Amino acid sequence: MDFTEALDIHMNEIASACTRCGKCFQACPMTGPAGIGDAEPAMVVSGIVEILRGAAGTVEADAWASACSSSGNCIPACDYGVNPRTMVRLAHFASTRRRSGEAVKANAMKSFRAMAKAVRIVSRLQIDADLLHALQPPPGRDKPARRPDVLIYTGCNVHKTPHILILCLDVIRAMGLSYEVVGGPSACCGVFQFLSGDAETSGRAGLGTLSQIEAIGARETLSWCPSCQTQFDDVIIPNHQRMSRDDAFALTPFFLFLERHIEQLRELFVFPVRKRVALNERPGYPGVMQAVKRILHAIPELEFVELDVPRVGLMSNYLTVAPRFKDELREREFRAAADAGVTTLATVFHACHRELCHFERTVSFEIVNVMELIGESMGAKADDIYKRLKMMNDVEAMIDDCGDLIRRHGLDPDEARDVLLADQLAATPLQGHVIEK
Template structure:
């Protein structure tokens, strides 16, 4: 329960040291897209009152529940070196548990979670087993952990595994869904559950005695960097998949005769803001043949979030941020916007329609250059926005799953039919 104790200590620290200056509110990239017009110090005064007394007020609610969890406020923002994002999560936990705010929590580890259902209908039984089977205990150089939400887009996990197999390092695969870094619970204010989940993951990772853990998910990476490492004695190095790939991409058989590509990069905002992986994505793209990278106006440490974390409670604010970012991408003249994070890819999948710019994830781009062709079916289904077309595409695969047909249809409708 190390993370739970960390949250408790940070709450005490906040109540003791917060000077209610409002710098965190001033630096929050989504608050200008909400209805908050009050001065930042007044917003923070309301936040302090909610943390101290558990009382509901609109200012604290908006600051906490509109939070995109971009991690921007967690690094070099608060003059007291506090963690405003963690405080947002504490408020969410109190408000939701007391019935003062709705909960949209969905357990990714559940037997019939949306992630499991959507992954299974997109791939074959053998492919599904590949991405859900834990490697036997053994001493390895690396453990590859994809996290849970990328299972909405299972071809990315399969492509990443094919790439790792080709590189040839000794590694174990610890699948998501059965395992989680705890972010899913922490995001919804469930600190006790999140702490238990993270503890279980760390124990399983340590069982392989690895030199390093390779994380697909930028959110997992930042959770390790900002929360787990601050509360747990982690004995292994933690790196991102782009960082691993950047050091090994010369080993891959990338097609040299591919057509020239003009790309722009939407990097994971939290990786840039926290410094967990400021260079990995560009190092990967710079080594691809016949690729020219055109940066958006906001990039690097000044990049913008895709807005996805706000979608549960503030969808309009999220949509405005997405539209702004896509316009920036279009202005570069690039034909493709490359995403690193699966959630960014998922967020932009249906928004780019009609803008004459394609959203493509980097691992799919690299797999294609290796002659590996797997469709991004999540993106295709989001573009279609048509349940009948989606069901026709899935075909008999829907009958080969362990899930009831009506459950599958309800999940498809909730994700793809707007």
């Protein structure tokens, strides 16, 4: 059995298990923004089941699958053991594969190459070759002489914000643990190919990364990226189990691991962090959010504030399908944070940080990643160069600032300029909704 066959079996099993009751559709926060809020729930879910079985489904079902932000609200809504988020993600894959036809592999390759190019350039504009190698070791390296305590699987795009990874490794070292790192485009989870409808290449990438991780032989494998986590949870691991009958592989989200060691962290939190902090929450893995809050509560003198705002999307970039909705949610959160008098809005995930950090110049509070707060209490610091560059609001100023690293890494300045321009324009304030300092 190959990966594509295993995936088709997986989709048919989910289609057979679904009762088409429509409760998952009713729980979804994206139906209104997708323009299908008035659709009959059972009818839409029936269309999803048809897509999983290789048919065209319905217009509403296709729209719902395309609008999925992986918020996970649908998961507890199902009474029949189906994971609706997985079901809708697989329906989006099946629909994309069916529409793309002969172009599916070309589209997948284009998507992956664009991501890999951006990661390669943006990371090199911030760190030197030695640090880059430490955060993104090449595949095929020798197995370590001693079994490491943990392996950190980073995914790809977090390398655009390397200060986050630097702080993750600082924490692991402070805990007295040995570690190895697997990540970067050479260790892709396959999600970009999957979203393009290419099961074969997605499987080859994800299973290849799984093999890289297993070859290290760490006692526990930690994941940073929630997108990679869902790709492994929903697609790679189930198919790996079906193909190999091996159910031993698992990924533990990084913050769940830290929460398990909360008492050790309390001993390491020696510096007070006198800040009033709100969290940019994402609901896809609610246990991760609860873990982050517990860790923040353990930091001396940090005051945590709950914001009464909607929580949508696995990460901020998962809301790009509904840009106006995304902007409105962001500005609502900014207003609530300002009204609560917070000093700090802390992002959890890298994509959220990339899209929010430069708004620091227009709001009354700082925007940092939660790892910066953890590091501050432990005496560890890593400069957020990505935010510093993005707040320049001028691509030419960025190029000038990074000139030395551009030369040392042998980058093409014009290529770097194009990538920076795309990243710089990732998000802009709504007219009339900017909160002045």
